[in-house]
Amino acid sequence: MNSFGRLFRVSIFGESHGQSVGILIDGVPAGISLNEDDFNADLLRRKAKGLGTTPRIEEDKPILETGIFNGKTTGAPILIRFLNQNTRSKDYSNLVTHPRPGHADYTGKIKFKGYNDYRGGGAFSARLTLGIVAAGVVAKKILPLKYETQIVSLHGNTNKDEFENEIKEAIEKHDSIGGIVSIKISDVPQSLGEPYFDSVESVLSHLLFSVGGVKGVEFGIGFAGANLYGSEYNDSIIDNNGHTKTNNNGGINGGISNGNDIEIRVMMKPTPSIGVSQDTFDFEKGCVSALEISGRHDVAIILRGQVVLEAMCAIGLCDLYLVNKGILGE
Numbered sequence: 001m002n003s004f005g006r007l008f009r010v011s012i013f014g015e016s017h018g019q020s021v022g023i024l025i026d027g028v029p030a031g032i033s034l035n036e037d038d039f040n041a042d043l044l045r046r047k048a049k050g051l052g053t054t055p056r057i058e059e060d061k062p063i064l065e066t067g068i069f070n071g072k073t074t075g076a077p078i079l080i081r082f083l084n085q086n087t088r089s090k091d092y093s094n095l096v097t098h099p100r101p102g103h104a105d106y107t108g109k110i111k112f113k114g115y116n117d118y119r120g121g122g123a124f125s126a127r128l129t130l131g132i133v134a135a136g137v138v139a140k141k142i143l144p145l146k147y148e149t150q151i152v153s154l155h156g157n158t159n160k161d162e163f164e165n166e167i168k169e170a171i172e173k174h175d176s177i178g179g180i181v182s183i184k185i186s187d188v189p190q191s192l193g194e195p196y197f198d199s200v201e202s203v204l205s206h207l208l209f210s211v212g213g214v215k216g217v218e219f220g221i222g223f224a225g226a227n228l229y230g231s232e233y234n235d236s237i238i239d240n241n242g243h244t245k246t247n248n249n250g251g252i253n254g255g256i257s258n259g260n261d262i263e264i265r266v267m268m269k270p271t272p273s274i275g276v277s278q279d280t281f282d283f284e285k286g287c288v289s290a291l292e293i294s295g296r297h298d299v300a301i302i303l304r305g306q307v308v309l310e311a312m313c314a315i316g317l318c319d320l321y322l323v324n325k326g327i328l329g330e
Contacts, residue, residue: 004207007322008142010135010315014084016120016127020063022081023131025138027322028067030075032141036062039137045307046133052167052299058086062134078138082130092119097284098291102272104212126212126301129308136311139318146186149310151302152265154179170299174275178213179302181309183264185317188251190242190259192320199255200262203320207312208266213301214309216267220250235260262317266309273297 003011007027014021039062048054060082067078096118099105104124108116116122140147152158155166155177170177193200205217225233225248235244242259251262273293282289298304 004210005315005319007326008139008315008319010131012128012131014128014131015117015122016125017084017122018117020081020083021128021130022063022079023135025067025078025080025135027319028073028075028078028138029142030073032073032138033071034064034068034073034078034138034141035071036064038141039134042133042137042307042311043130046129046304048298048304051164052171052303054298055296058082058084060130080131080134082134084127092121092295095293098280098282098289100272100291100293101278101280102269120295124212126298126304126308129211129305132211132308132315133311136307136314139311139314143189143314143318143321145188145314145317147310147313148182148184148186149306150182151306152180152182154300154302167300167303176270176272176274176298177300177302178268178270179300181266181268181302181306183262183266183310183313185251185262185264185313188257188259188262188317189321189324190257192257192317192324193252193255195255198320198323200252200257200317200320201255203316204262204264204313207316208264208309211268211305211308211312213268213271213305214266215269216265218265219252220263221248222265262313264313268302268305271298271301 002013003009005027009026011024013024043060043062047060048057063081065079065081067074067076095105096109099109104121105118108118108122108124120127151163154163155170157163157166166177193203201219208214208217233248235246235249237243238245244260247260247263250264251258251260273295275293277290277292279288280291
């Protein structure tokens with residue numbers, strides 16, 4: 001549904017053009033310093049700005065409504081809201097009967113029997129990732145790890161010096177592009193995760209695939225490991241702290257963190273909202289016809305998506321950390 005987590009539990013709410021979007025966070029220990037300024041850095045990373053991002057500019061100011069008193073968490077659930085103030089709902093009225101190919105316009109209508117709020121993508125909108133980023137900030141307060149998150153491939157190009165040209169070319173074509181994000185997480189405690197259904201890979205994959213546009217997740221060397229012998233793939237342990245010579249397994253063995261860096265790559269597809277005319281079924285006319293999409297959209301949603309993916313990892317690892325503390329009786 002709209003909630004995730006066992007001890008660090010997040011519940012997302014809102015629609016793109018509704019009054020607000022946000023997150024309810026339960027399980028936050030009392031006494032942690034937290035104020036509006038703590039959210040600024042990560043929210044700025046997500047904010048629309050510059051080449052390839054949507055012209056829709058929102059203030060994105062977090063409203064901390066509950067769970068914080070005198071600058072400290074109280075132990076009660078924390079409710080964080082963000083107001084929607086810059087909307088153009090009329091841009092989406094034609095998508096009810098003429099849904100965008102590759103988007104959730106059609107599946108959302110079928111799933112919710114036409115009662116869903118379609119404006120701006122409604123509950124499927126990337127606007128809701130504001131709450132995810134906010135929850136990630138809180139998770140990082142509880143479990144402060146080191147994150148290195150970057151785009152390593154854009155439209156198939158791995159030369160970072162050429163990323164800007166890839167974006168410019170997509171803009172000129174009124175099209176969109178996707179890519180691959182690399183996330184390296186250091187200082188991860190050992191023994192997080194469980195052998196089967198709550199393995200580190202299971203939990204983080206669940207969260208990462210919950211981000212709209214994510215179509216692939218790899219850990220460590222990923223699919224490239226299929227080309228190696230076991231003798232090449234195996235990560236030899238080189239000291240009594242469990243450090244390994246290589247990290248093909250991405251810091252995880254048997255679903256449990258081994259203390260080495262957790263390394264992940266995430267593929268984000270091109271956003272389906274593009275300016276190119278597309279032939280797709282029109283349910284009002286009863287035939288395939290050309291769809292012209294208006295509105296304000298990102299050319300490369302991956303640019304603002306990096307911090308969202310990072311936040312999802314923080315949420316998952318925080319929950320696993322709190323569960324592990326409970327199991328160990330710490």
